[in-house]
Amino acid sequence: MTGGQLASNVLIIAIVFFSAAFFVAAEFALVQTRKSALESALEEGKGNKRKLTIALKMVQNLNEYLSTTQVGVTLAGIILGWIGEATIETMIVDVLQITPLGTTAMHAVGAVLGVLFLTYLEVVITEIVPKNLSIEMPMRMMMLVVTPLHYFHILFYPFVQLLNVSAAGIIRLFGLTPATESNDVLTQAEILRLSRNAVTGGKLDKNDLIYMQRAFDFNDKIAKDIMVDRTSLEVVDITDSVKTVVNNYLRQGFSRFPVVANNDKDRVLGYVYIYDLIRQAQVDDSILVSKLLRTIITVPEVTPIQGLLQQMIQKQTPIVVVLDEYGGTSGIVTDKDIYEELFGVVKDEIDNVSSEYIIKNKDGGYKISGKTTLYDFERFFKIKNKSFDASESVTIAGYLLENYKVKRNDIITIDQLDLKVTEFNRNYIDWLEVRHHVENKSESPDEK
Template identity: 30%
Template sequence: MTAFAVLIACSAFFVATEFSIVKVRTTKIDQLIAEGNTKAIKAKKVISSLDEYLSACQLGITITSLGLGWLGAETIAMVLKPIFDLIAVDASVMTVVSYIVSFSIVTFVHVVVGELAPKTLAIQKAEAVAIHTAPVLILFHNVMYPFIKILNSSANGLAALFGIRGANDSEVAMTEEELRIILSDSLKGGEINQSEYKYVDNIFDFDDRTAKEVMVPRTEIVGIDKELTLKEVFDLMGVEQYTRYPVIDGDKDHVLGLVNMKHLLTAYIRNPEVNGIKPITSFMRPVIRVFETSPISDLLLKIQRERIHMAILMDEYGGTSGLVTIEDIIEEIVGDIRDEFDADEVPEVRIIGENHYIVDAKMLLENVNDILNITIEDDDIDTIGGWFMTQNFDAKEGEKVVNQGYEFIVKELDGHHLIYLEIMKEPLPIIETTATVAQQA
């Protein structure tokens, strides 16, 4: 019985070890090592050579299974023999029954105690099991290395015939979708909060955004004419209350540079009489210029490198299509940033009621699709306002377009510049019953 118990324990050890080193996350082991857990170093060694140590586990499981098959049935049969002797069963019948009962008991104990229970433990406590079993597994691997090498080489050679590489050569990097699933599970499990999930999820979308999708469009740019003096600029700034302004020469297609209100105020305070009458070009700084199709990740790096927090976007004809500030880019990750001058700023989406919204016409189509759970697609248009104009270019306030069960109504318009759209669920048609028709007749 002692040998039988030892073999069951060995089987449980190798099964638990195998599942733990497959289940454990490398990043978790790296974290434990960084925290000073010296036991995790050997676990790192094991999972870094997964192919070798999985072969060691399989060899251990095979040896213990053979041992149980050899000793287990005979051991249980010896235990049961006194019972069968008391019953006075015929010898030939006793041999068959004893074999069947012994085999059943050995199989049950082996499967439950030697495999299923350790497997469940290893899956639930992968890090702990991997750390505690790694030293013994490494020792077993070193002792049985020649056999493991032969078996592993043979297995890899056979797998190579089917174009399959060893475990050590396989890719371990996770895809973006896999990381999103992990984040979602972490949110559900309470490991991260909603804000953390939102920030990381926005970062995944960050590289897919272009400057055109986050820009302030040309029609909304507030520029300063190069002929204005510093005193005249302050009058304009008092109305608009922005921090930075582009300096233009005649029209918005000719942007010369930018000015920062902080620098202007400093210059004015130092010498109001002299600096107050200087042209604004005396205080102008360079501005970044990029194509409107530039990825915002590249634009952010350019802004950081050149330390200029405003970029003018150009279209394919060299004209100005809009501008982007560093705040516009950061808001793609953290959401809207509102300061003391944004008290009257209207949210991009206003919820009026169930399936009833007022949205900024600059809102991206994909964001509208997410909110309404619909699919509006246009390869040439980015915003919901742009899409509406393709459906009804000469729209007036109050006019609507119906699409996929929703009414898109012009809420506010400035010339041909669409500012806000009201979106609501299309009302269900009224079906007149036979009784109603009869009454009307």
Template identity: 25%
Template sequence: MKCNWSFDLNLYQVRELAEKDSENGVFRTLRSDVTRFLTTILIGTTVVNIGATALVTEAATTLFGEAGVSAATGVMTVAILLLTEITPKSIAVHNATEVARFVVRPVAWLSLVLYPVGRVVTYLSMGMLKLLGLKGKSEPYVTEDELKLMLRGAELSGAIEEEEQDMIENVLEIKDTHVREVMTPLVDVVAIDTSATLVDFHTLWVTHQYSRVPVFEQRVDNIVGIAYAMDLLDYAQKGELLESTTVGDMAHKPAYFVPNSMSVWNLLREFRIRKVHMAVVLNEYGGTVGIVTLEDVVEEIVGEIFDENDSNEEIQKKTGYIVMRAEGVFDVDANTSIDQLSEDLNVKMPEYQCLCLFPPGFSSPTTIG
């Protein structure tokens, strides 16, 4: 059993046990030098297996002559598989922490006795790797792909809900998602001119219920600031004339600009640092192509968010971008992202940004109407 517990107890479990251990505890030693423990286990297992096989073979040949070699081979094969492989591994897989606590001290003592031999074996193995032109690589214990597989397994086993799996996977993926994939295109942006009065701003707010509105000067792609609906209350309470005050007089906070190639993860970090909820998105030429909000980022993790102010048209736009007309025939919003379409229809799509960029005459296993 000692030969298996260390392989089933992952490094994070070792770290947890070490943190709970005393200052000079054996798990702290294990965490600092895992190779030493593994070498001890492998040497001990090899010596025991070889020694036991030699003794049984000697006894069998004494009793049965040359036929004893075959008998000893069969008996030891079954014994080694059952006693040192299958049974110990099965126990260790299901009770790794308990088994580790039970055997770690004997293994630690044995490692002191076998330390010189272990060091020699370690140096020899490192030398062989160098001769073969191989180098030890420091890689993550669990890669992102392996973590996703673990999440899917946990969801299938019922350990976590499907929504929880999706949220965790979305968190892992936002660092590879660009701002251009989640932004609101400029053509769909609701903005207001600096020359508009606060009455106009109030009318716009009543219509759309947006708490923040981009402010542009002369052209909608020339965004110069952000107007906050809450500021209307301040002007009203002060008795200011809403008809004679312009949005430009009120929008004192400058806009925050980000490139469309920025990752959503970095954008979220910048939002937190700068304490802003909206950014203006620029392309590689410095032209304005849209806006992105904190809500857009959060929706990448938890899915679409609606509130009591969202109109049926807005909800339909967010949820009804794919409508099935017949078997294998769909109506799809041209601005639908390819990633979203591939995920919802479970088909492999070419790597374009949105459906509207498909080349003429494109066909796929799924017909897009």
């Protein structure tokens, strides 16, 4: 091989290496680039519209364009095998001329080293590097390869189609159906798995994944799964007065009560709303709740939550009665029950104090944050302390500091409750331990 031939072969090898790397990069860019990302870029006007349109067409016809990249990779491999091995072997043999090896030995060593060196270069330069680049930045690589790949596809279109038809025919001979773009549909489990990976990689917020999981679960649940069971259902009778129901509200805190006939939970006539009751109580609280009755709808237990929500929106009602298979009352569902399925438990005014501030210990005591308000403290422990009303403090920590000389591990008794200061930092009570007072304990200072 003359010097001129060697130089031209090296130039051809370099071009073929670049071409092979291009087709591998294009292949992985096609696979990694999401259709939704291209559509979003087109809608927002980001990037070259023509390139984005062609790229979207390629992703929508993925099999066809992947076949095009395979043709390019195969052609490059054939050329490298044809020219590359002989050229590299010649170059290695020229270097080995300085060794005492014979001609046959030099050609044998050159052939082995040539194959190894060419394979190394081919794997690294034309496979691993372009693959990693396309995986790392698929959109950017897609925009780089889209135009040349488009023209290469046009040039080799008949040959690509022949390959696709031939491959589809062989696959059908095995009784299988050739893959199409429509087969590339993700299941819920796959979507969640990809989303978890996105959270781990920092591309998706953890809360977004939680809402996604809840949304999938939401569509799989029925009314029976989220209802308040009839055994826990608080109702009022149609013959009750407004005053009676307002008293029920003050005791239990519910803003809506189903109204029944003869105290029979299977005969729900409607519901009353506390706003209507209080407004009426200002005028005359002796009238019967039948005068303030609002319509309530009923649904079977097997009603999907999605359908139930649509009915509640359409009928403009925040509460429905769930019926069992015999037509009896199985329970009720409120709008709060539904949105808690999506957003988690949301505590309102009638719920217990947040577990962030009051934590029950295994031994029956409670760990109380100093930031707990006096009102929440009374509400949680069902006490009413007059000195709380007279205090200028809002929190339990403020009240104790206002009325006592507090140190760490001090125990103060308030209304049959022993409050022990467990964490006292910078003249502020962070946490207390609360237990029911036991008489044989040493008494704490009296309240002021």
